[in-house]
Amino acid sequence: MRRPWHGAMPIMLTLPVGLHRRPLRRQRRLRRLAVAALIALGVALLAAGFWLPAKAEVAQHLLNRAWQRTTVGDAAAKPWPWADTHPVVRLTLPGSDEPLTVLAGASGRNLAFAPTLLDGSAAPGSDGVTVIAGHRDTHFRSLASLALGDELTLERPDGSVLTYEVADLDVVDSTRAELRLDADESIVVLVTCWPFEAVTVGGSWRYVVTARQRF
C-alpha cells in the first residue's frame, strides 16, 4: 500500500509543507497528535484565562479574613503567610454590596488579587489624592458603568466610612498624562485600563475616575 501516487493533482490549496510525501500511517499519527496538541493547548489557555478572574475572586475572600484582623488593630495583617502586602482600606462601588478589600502597593502581583492603593498617594480620608488601581477585567470591571454623581465609599480599618461622589470620568494616555497627587481636600482617583473590552494588554490608555469626599 505504499505505492507513490502519480496521478494529476486536483486544484487544491497547497502550501510548501512537504508532508504529502510522508507514509500514510505516519500521516494519521501526525493528525491525531495535532488534534491532541490543539486540544491540550486550548484547554490550558482556557484554564489560564479563567484562572486569573477566579484568583481575583478567591483572593477577595482570603482578604476579607485579613481585613477582619486589620480592623482589630493588626495594621500589617498578611492575607497569606508569604504575602508582603496588607489590606489598607475597603472600597464599595455603586451597585455592589460586596466591598473590595484594597491592598497596599500597586504592583502587578498585588493587582492580581485586589485593587491596590498606589504607594505615596494620600492615606484615605487625608488631604491629597488617594489613588486606587484595579484590573479592568476583574475588580474594576464595573467602573465602566459608573456615572457622574455616583457614590462610592471607603471603609477604614478604624471602622469609619467615608463617602465620595464621582466628579469626573476621563480617559487619558498614561504615557503623557500625569497623575497629580496634590490636593487641598480628600480625593479618590480610581484607575483602570481602557478600553474595557480590549483583548490585548499593555495599552497606554487609562480610565480615570475622580471622586470628591462628601460630608
Next chain:
Amino acid sequence: MRKLKILKRHALSPRALEELETWIGVLLALAAGALLYATLTAQAARAAEFPSDVGAPTLLFQSASGSFSAAAPLETDLRISVAGVVARVRVAQRFLNSGTSYVEAVYVLPLPDDAAVDRLSMKIGERIVEGEIHERQQAERIYGEARAAGQRASLVRQTSANLFTTAVANIAPGEHIDITIEYLQTARYDAGEFSLRVPMTLTPRYGAPDTPEGLAALSSAILPEAPPTIEGMAAGAPLRGLRSGPRSTPGHEAYVHAVLAPGMPLEWLGSRSHEVRSVRQQGPAWTASRGGGGSSAASAGVRVTAPPADLHVVDTVAPRVPMDRDFVIAWRPQVGVAPAIAALTETVGDTTYALLMILPPAAAHTGRSQPREQIFVIDSSGSMGGQSMVQAKAALKDGLGRLGSGDRFNVIDFDSSAASLYAAPQNFTSATYAQALRFVDGLVADGGTNIGAAIEMALAQPVTSRYLRQVIFLTDGAVGAETALFTAIEQRLGDARLFTIGIGSAPNSYFMRKAAQFGRGTYTHIGDIRDVSAKMTALFTKLERIALSDVVIDWREAVELYPHAIPDVYAGEPLVLAASFPAVPDQPLLTTAFGQAAGLPWRQTVGGVPSELPGIAALWARRKIEHLIDSRVAGVDEAVIRKLVIETALEHHLVSPYTSLVAVDKTPARSAAAALERRNIDNTMPAGAQWQAAFPQTATPGPLLRWLGAIALLAAASLLAAARAQPWRSAS
C-alpha cells in the same frame, strides 16, 4: 471491482490527506504564533507593571515590598567645615532597621555637582570600617559577595553627576548602622558674597521617554558603562529610587552644624535657606567641635595653623530641620578686604596642586557697549508647578521690564513642546512688552520637560547683525538626558551666550551650570521668591558688563590646568582655576595673571598659601574627571575617558562614574538561612514641588488567553469533523 475500490481509496486519500495536512500546518503555525504573541504581550505587561525593573524615567512609586510603614526615617547629621573657599562636608546617616528581618537599605544621596567624594566609613556599634576605593565593577563585586555572605557592607556609587547611591546590606533587625560620607566642594562667590550649597533633597527628573532608545540614551548619558551587577540596580538606575515617600511617613530630618574659617573679617554671615545662629570664636579651640559621630572629629576638624583667625560656628535655630530643601550658608567679607586674587596650594608627594581664584576688578564703565537681543526661555512643565512657577514668572517679568528701547527680545515657553511668542525677535516697545506680559501671565505649569526642543528653538532664532544674542533660560532643570542637550548647545550656540537661571528649592544645578558652561554664560540660582528681584538685577547688570577677558596665567612650571580654556569673567563673579605642577621644595608658588579689564590691560601677581583644609588635590582631581567626562561631547573615545578617569580617581580616592567606595565588615551579621529584604529609602520631596505618580498597568491577559484557548479548541474540533466526514478512515 475490488481493484477499483483500492484505487479509489488510494486516489482519494492522498488528496484528502494533503489538504488536511496543509490545514494542520497552517493551524499549528497560527496557534504557535498566537501563543508566542500572548507570551510576549504578557511579558510586556509584566514589565510595565513593575516600572522599577525597567527604570522608568519619571518619578516612581515603587512597591517592592509594600513595607513603607516599616521603613524608618533616616537620621542625617551634616557637618560642614570651611577654610577659605574650600569646604569639607561630612554626611553621617543612621540606617535603622525597625523591622523584623535583615534588610538592605538603598538611598539616593543628593550631592553638589562639583563634590569630590573621597571618604566612606561604616560604624557598627563601636567598630568602624573604612571604605576603600575600587573600580566600580570590582567594588560592586566585593559588595555583592559580602552581601551574599551575610556581612555588613556598604557601597557608594555615583549614578549621575550629582546623584550618589548608598547601599547598606545586612542590617540586623533592631540594629542601626551609621554610614559617613565625606566630600569636598568649593564655595561660590557672587556679587561680593561667598555661599556654600549643601543639597538635602533632589528634584525628580523628567528623562527621555520610556522607549528602549530613550532609556539607552539616558543610561549612556549618565551611566557611562554596563549596568551594575547588583540585583535591583539595573540599567537606567539614575532615576531609580527617586520616589517621594508616602505622606504618612515623617520626612527625614537633619542636624546641621557648620564651622567656618573664612580667613578674612566678615560683614555678614547667615543662611539663605534656613534660620541659623552663628557664634564667633577665637583661635583653634573649635577643632574639638561637637562630636557625636565617633570618627568625625579627625576628618571634620580643620587643622588651623597661624594666624588664629576668626572662627564662626553656625547652627540651625531648630535643632533638626526637615530635608526638604538645600542648606545654603553664605558670608560676605567686609568691603575691600577680599583679595583680587588668591591661590591655595597643597603638595602631595612630588606634585603641588593649586586652586587659583581671581576676583574681577569693579567694572569701570556702566554704559552699554552693544545693543542686546535677549531670548527668554521659560519652563512651564509640571515639575515647575507651585512656588517654582510663580518665581519663574516673576523673574521673567522682571527681566522683560529691564529691557529698553533699542533692545530686541522674544519669549519661548516650553513643556512637552516649545512655543514662541514671536516667530523672530522683535523690537522692545510698549506694545510688544504688553504682549509679552500677557503671554507670561497665561502660562500654566503642566506637561513634561522637553528642554531639547526649547534649546533648538532658542538657538535657531534668526540672527540680527550687530546685536549681542543672550539666551536666558529659566527652569528647574528637571531633565535626564543631559549629554545630548550639551552637544546641542555646543553645536548650535554660534556667537550667542546662554545664561541659566535655576528656579525652586532644588534645581538640577549640575545641568544648569554645565549648560551655562557650554553656552559660555553663567548660572544663577533663585531659591526664594523674595530673592527674584535682587538676583535678576544682579544678573542683568552682569550681562551688560564683562569684567575681565582674555585671561592668561603665567605659570612657571608645566601645568595641568582645569578648565583648559579660561572663560570670560563677569563683574562680581570669580574665576576659579585648578592647576597641578611638579612641586618645587621650599619655594612657594608665585604666579601672575594677565587680562583685559574694561579695555585696558590688567595684571595681578599672587603667592600661593598652603590650604588649611587638605583637599586641594582632590578638588583638582574632581575637576579633571569632570573635564574628561565632558570631553565625550567632543567625541573622545569612551574607553580612553574611562581609563583616564579610573587612573585619576584611584590615585585621589574619589568616587566617580567608574569608581566606587566600598566598606565591608568581615564579621558576618546574618546567617545564610535568614533572608535579606531590600528596602528603598524615600527622598523627601523638595518644598514647593508637586506630587506626581506613574500610572500602573491595570489589565490581566485573562481575556486574551480565553480567546486563544477557544480558537485552539475550535481548530481541533474542525480538524476532527473534517476527518470524520471521510468514511475511508474507519475502514483502514
